[in-house]
Amino acid sequence: MSPDKSVFPDPVYRDTVLAPLFDGVKQHYAGSMAAINQAHLLMLARTGILEGQSVQAIAQALRAIDNEVNVADLNYTGEYEDYFFLVESQLKKRLGPDMGGMLHTARSRNDMDHTVFKMVLRERCDQLEAQCLQLAGVIHEKALLERDTLIVAYTHGQPAQPSTFGHYLSAVLEVLLADITRLQQARKALDLCPMGAAAITTSGFPIDRDCMADLLGFTAPKRNSYGCIASVDYVTGLYSAIKLIFVHLGRVIQDMAFWSAFEVGQLYVPNSLVQISSIMPQKRNPVPIEHMRHLSSLTAGRCDMIVNTMHNTPFTDMNDSEGEVQSAGYAAFDSGTRVVDLLSAFMASVSINEVRVASNADAAxxxxxxxxxxxxxxxxxxxxxxxxxxxxxxxxxxxxxxxxxxxxxxxxxxxxxxxxxxxxxxxxxxxxxxxLRNFVTVRDRFGGPAPAAMDEALGHYGTQMAELLEVATDSQTRLAAATQRRGDAFDALLEV
Missing domain, CATH: 1.10.40 (Ribonucleotide Reductase Protein R1; domain 1)
Known part of the structure; x- marks a missing residue:
């Protein structure tokens, strides 16, 4: 067998895998990697693993890289395998090969990768959660306003019984608040820090995993170091929770399509959310409903794609849960937030056509x-x-x-x-x-549409929203405080 004279990377591998991964880091992860570098250096200094002038020199080099390297302008050439090695090469360029490699003491790309992914998912999850809470507020306010507005409730696509728009919206709100609760539960997995797991088994150096978690805004280290690099339940759990939001909202959106149909007509969509046919000027097409419906389905499908990518993969470190897969998942956030924003505007704007409600009720x-x-x-x-x-x-x-x-x-x-x-x-x-009014009024049992039952329910939902908002606010406050602590501590290294 002749000697292998090939040189890494093969041009096809470079163009089909490494370059897209590099672009993904540029777009999504460079800032989080910089934060990890700062936090890791601080931890190495506090534990005495690195000392004195080495710490200050590495800190100065990291700051210089941040100031001098324009990440957006970088193009992948194959000179370095990935962005991590590009940064390490910059450190070695400024500090020499020995000191330039010290920063990587007691860590691996494995624990760094999953920490970066969690940091980015935290930000996107928090944004989606904030928008869902805003939608919940819109629905709650609308339910208060429409507490007594009569509607025809349908079962199996047929007129069934009278209810109120407020009662219907309260049911929608109840599911949405349950979905936000599930999202917050999934969010907890993002708050456990993988740093310190290194490749698989932690390190022989006296690292402080709690310090790393604190500096990066996590609540605690993830306990099992093998699980830090193998467990992708933070991915599957999160996307499963997101999928449910849009499966459930999609059902409500379908009701809006049905209610606004000419033959039913109990929901009036204002002109601002109606498109007119190019050839039939009499037609009022509430096209935003269709966009919300297909975007909800698209979001649910994108969530399935990410979860299914993890199916039958080995329980270990693997590219199937990293890089391109993580980046692909962000499309679910992009389409999902569009749905939530549009639905908030839509729900605030629509009204009930009381004449059509009365005529449909009479006919059925x-x-x-x-x-x-x-x-x-x-x-x-x-x-x-x-x-x-x-x-x-x-x-x-x-x-x-x-x-x-x-x-x-x-x-x-x-x-x-x-x-x-x-x-x-x-x-x-x-x-x-x-x-119609008597039908609603006498149904004053717990959970019913009568005024007293509705007042109790809406008060309960208001309390639940406030509790969910408090959890979300606490997460944001913790992240902001950690960013401030890390920045102040890193600046102090430069001043020693």
Whole structure:
């Protein structure tokens, strides 16, 4: 076998893998890598692993690299394998090969990589969480305003019962707050720092992992060093939580499409969110709904892509969870935040067409359940007997094209046929029993649409939102404080 005279990197490998990875670092990770370099140097100094002039010289070189190397202008040439080695080459250029390599004492690209990925995901997760909390606030405010606004609630695509827009929005809010809670739970995994795991098994040097975690804004080190470089549950857990947000919002968006359809028409979308056909000027197309729907599906699909990439991969350090995969996942944040922003504007702007609600309710006899319930309470009938009378009444008024409130004669006949006696309900009592407002008012049980039940629910959701916001604010405060501490401490190294 002849000697291998090939030289790394092969041009095809350079162009198809290494250059795109380098571009990904330029776009997403260079700042976090600089923060890790500062924190690691501070930790090495505080533990005595590096001392005196070496520490100050490395600090000065790092500052010079930050000031003199314009990351955005760098192009991958293959001279250095990746951005990490480019920075190390810059240190050696300024400090010499021996001192220039000291910074990498007691660490590896393995623990650095996953720390960088977590730092970037923290920022993107926090932004998405903030926007979801803003959407929750919009929905909560809208639910307060629309607490008593009547709607037709649909099941199986058919008119079912009356409710209120506030009650519907409260259900949406309840799921969204649960989704934000799941997102915050997934976010906790991003707060455990991999630094100090080194390649796999930590280090023989007396490193301080708590110090590194603190300087980088993590709550604590991730305990198991093997897991620091092998466990990608911080990725799969996060994207699973994000997917659920957009699966659930997509269902609401589909309702908005259905409600605003010409044949239903109970949701009015203002002109600012309507596009007119290029050839049919009478058409009002609420096109933003379609964009929110497909962007929600796109976001959920992008989340699946990242989770599925981890499927059947080995439980160890691997490129399948790094570099390009991490960068690809950010597209889910990009499309997802667009949905949330647009939905916030949309929900704040739409209104209920009360005329269409009333006409649809009349056409479908959606209060007929309350007529049956009233007969059970006031006429001492079994529910099945009452249901038969209500069904016969509904069949008659629908056949005759009447509103249910015009069906007292049909009701009286049905009641007599079923019970062989006259009903004790007056026409006024009948009309009250089948009115939309009465239907909602009497459903004052816990979780129902009646005003008192709604007031209790909206108060609870307000408290829950405040608690979630406090958690999010605490995370932001911790990160900002860590950045300040690290910056001050690093500046102090330069002044020694």
């Amino acid at each position: 006899c959606i209060t007929i359940t309350e007529l049956a319930d009233s007969l059970v309470r006031q006429e001492a009938l079994s529910f099945r007997q009452a249901h038969e009378i209500a069904a016969a009444t509904a069949n008659t008024v629908i056949a005759e094209g009447l509103a249910l409130q015009q069906g007292f004669a049909a009701f009286s006949e049905a009641f007599k046929t079923e019970t062989s006696r006259a009903s004790q309900l007056s026409e006024e009592q009948f009309m009250q029993a089948v009115s």
